[in-house]
Amino acid sequence: MRLYATVAAGGFRRHATYRVATAAGVFTNTVFGFILSYTYIALWDERPQLGGYSMDDALAYVWIGQALITVCGMMGGGFEDELIERIRTGDIAVDLYRPADLQAWWFSANLGRAAFQLLGRGVVPMAVGWLAFRFTLPAGPGSWLAFLVAVALGSTVSFAIWYVVAMSAFWLMDGQGAVQVAWLGGLFFSGMLLPLNVFPGALGEVARVLPWASLLQVPADVYLGKYEGWGLAGAYAFQCCWALVLFGAGRAVQAAATRKVVVQGG
Amino acid sequence: MVAGMWIRSTMTYRASFALTLVTSFCVTFFDFVVILLMFGQVEGLGGFAFAEVALLYGTAGTAFGIADLTMGSLQRMGKRVRDGSLDTFLMRPAPLLAQVAADKFALRRFGRVLQGLFVLIWGLVLLDVEWTPVKVLLLPVTVVCGAVIFAAVMVLGASALFWMQDAAEVTSSFTYGGNTLLGYPPTIFAQDLVRGVVYVVPLAFVNWLPALYVLGRPAPEGVPEWAAFASPLVAAVCCGVAGLAWRAGIRSYRSTGS
Numbered sequence: 001m002r003l004y005a006t007v008a009a010g011g012f013r014r015h016a017t018y019r020v021a022t023a024a025g026v027f028t029n030t031v032f033g034f035i036l037s038y039t040y041i042a043l044w045d046e047r048p049q050l051g052g053y054s055m056d057d058a059l060a061y062v063w064i065g066q067a068l069i070t071v072c073g074m075m076g077g078g079f080e081d082e083l084i085e086r087i088r089t090g091d092i093a094v095d096l097y098r099p100a101d102l103q104a105w106w107f108s109a110n111l112g113r114a115a116f117q118l119l120g121r122g123v124v125p126m127a128v129g130w131l132a133f134r135f136t137l138p139a140g141p142g143s144w145l146a147f148l149v150a151v152a153l154g155s156t157v158s159f160a161i162w163y164v165v166a167m168s169a170f171w172l173m174d175g176q177g178a179v180q181v182a183w184l185g186g187l188f189f190s191g192m193l194l195p196l197n198v199f200p201g202a203l204g205e206v207a208r209v210l211p212w213a214s215l216l217q218v219p220a221d222v223y224l225g226k227y228e229g230w231g232l233a234g235a236y237a238f239q240c241c242w243a244l245v246l247f248g249a250g251r252a253v254q255a256a257a258t259r260k261v262v263v264q265g266g
Numbered sequence: 267m268v269a270g271m272w273i274r275s276t277m278t279y280r281a282s283f284a285l286t287l288v289t290s291f292c293v294t295f296f297d298f299v300v301i302l303l304m305f306g307q308v309e310g311l312g313g314f315a316f317a318e319v320a321l322l323y324g325t326a327g328t329a330f331g332i333a334d335l336t337m338g339s340l341q342r343m344g345k346r347v348r349d350g351s352l353d354t355f356l357m358r359p360a361p362l363l364a365q366v367a368a369d370k371f372a373l374r375r376f377g378r379v380l381q382g383l384f385v386l387i388w389g390l391v392l393l394d395v396e397w398t399p400v401k402v403l404l405l406p407v408t409v410v411c412g413a414v415i416f417a418a419v420m421v422l423g424a425s426a427l428f429w430m431q432d433a434a435e436v437t438s439s440f441t442y443g444g445n446t447l448l449g450y451p452p453t454i455f456a457q458d459l460v461r462g463v464v465y466v467v468p469l470a471f472v473n474w475l476p477a478l479y480v481l482g483r484p485a486p487e488g489v490p491e492w493a494a495f496a497s498p499l500v501a502a503v504c505c506g507v508a509g510l511a512w513r514a515g516i517r518s519y520r521s522t523g524s
Binding site: 018020021023024025027028031032034035038039041042043046047050177180181183184187188193194198199200 | 290431
């Protein structure tokens with residue numbers, strides 16, 4: 001356990017050194033937050049209460065999305081490129097010899113990364129957005145805590161998705177295609193562009209049960225107080241189920257890959 | 267030639283290339299699906315009908331797609347400055363900008379151009395406009411000038427990478443962000459934002475001003491009527507500024523010591 005805690009702390013510190021990149025990211029998230037806010041205002045002006053959200057809820061949704069973009073890895077987990085590169089070059093053989101579990105190792109490092117991103121890239125855009133638009137805030141400390149739990153679970157599901165994607169590189173070598181497909185899913189089905197409960201009919205129903213819903217839609221709804229009591233437990237259960245299923249899948253793919261792994265290079 | 271090399275290398279993995287081209291088209295198409303979903307809920311956005319928004323989205327998307335296809339690789343340059351591998355390029359007898367632009371040239375980005383054109387044509391078919399020769403001529407000029415303006419912003423952003431190696435994302439907010447912004451009618455944004463886009467970063471010349479003229483709508487408040495035809499001039503000025511910045515960047519480049 002101590003080993004993984006150290007790895008997580010390392011992940012945190014490593015990303016904390018990229019100060020310029022973090023500032024650049026904060027700037028970009030804020031700009032996109034403004035653009036999206038205005039389009040949502042135009043939309044909710046025409047259709048108040050669309051998807052069960054008030055205007056203030058919809059604006060909160062926009063800024064939660066921008067704050068979580070790197071924490072819950074909607075547009076990329078932030079570690080898969082490195083892992084794929086290690087598989088492609090054969091460095092993965094070194095990792096497999098370490099007296100640590102590969103998946104747990106990367107999960108710990110990613111946990112550290114996500115924790116830093118939440119502080120480094122999440123807080124500032126959210127604060128700027130609130131100053132500019134005065135959107136809905138959670139009812140109290142309890143609601144903030146509930147939100148943070150949902151974010152942690154969302155980040156875990158995101159890791160599990162991207163880990164499976166990265167493992168595909170054992171077979172495909174060039175991971176680009178698989179990454180793009182996962183990216184497409186993350187961007188559209190996480191509700192990054194438009195809340196999933198605004199999606200019409202069957203498309204909406206399917207989108208809301210896919211794993212990507214755990215990344216943004218569920219945390220945002222917890223933040224907005226749409227779940228209470230058993231409903232909240234149900235939302236967490238939904239995220240946990242996907243996390244377990246995808247961790248299992250990642251483990252199975254990893255086992256299959258390491259049984260037949262041929263180290264590249266010499 | 268460098269681009270040709272990367273195309274050949276991409277074609278080695280044909281299946282992977284086909285997959286990336288299709289997904290590249292889909293990723294950008296899903297972007298437009300969001301607008302479709304919005305119009306499933308409302309009649310108009312900021313007083314603009316679907317066909318008009320499609321025209322805005324199509325012109326911005328095509329222009330951005332062309333710029334991204336030719337100059338999109340510039341974003342990677344920060345890494346090359348940091349690890350010193352830019353030196354290899356400086357040794358070769360070819361302009362640095364051309365080499366960096368062609369670095370890892372990704373033909374799959376053509377998917378974005380296709381998607382932009384697709385929406386543009388869709389919009390034009392639905393659109394009810396009294397076409398005049400000026401308007402017909404203005405449309406292709408808009409797309410070409412728009413691509414040049416986006417490309418100039420990308421070069422400008424890349425020049426900054428000589429000093430701030432990790433700041434590639436700031437450029438994204440102007441390029442990707444600008445592309446998203448210009449896909450919507452200017453009426454939905456705050457006036458200050460619109461003014462910033464006209465006078466500070468001249469992105470509005472990519473499509474807003476010419477497209478508003480084509481649609482027969484008034485220009486945003488405080489912008490003169492003739493601005494609709496100023497895109498070529500603005501594009502030329504942008505290129506000049508970007509060129510100067512790029513040169514200053516190269517002159518300040520110091521390789522890494524390791």
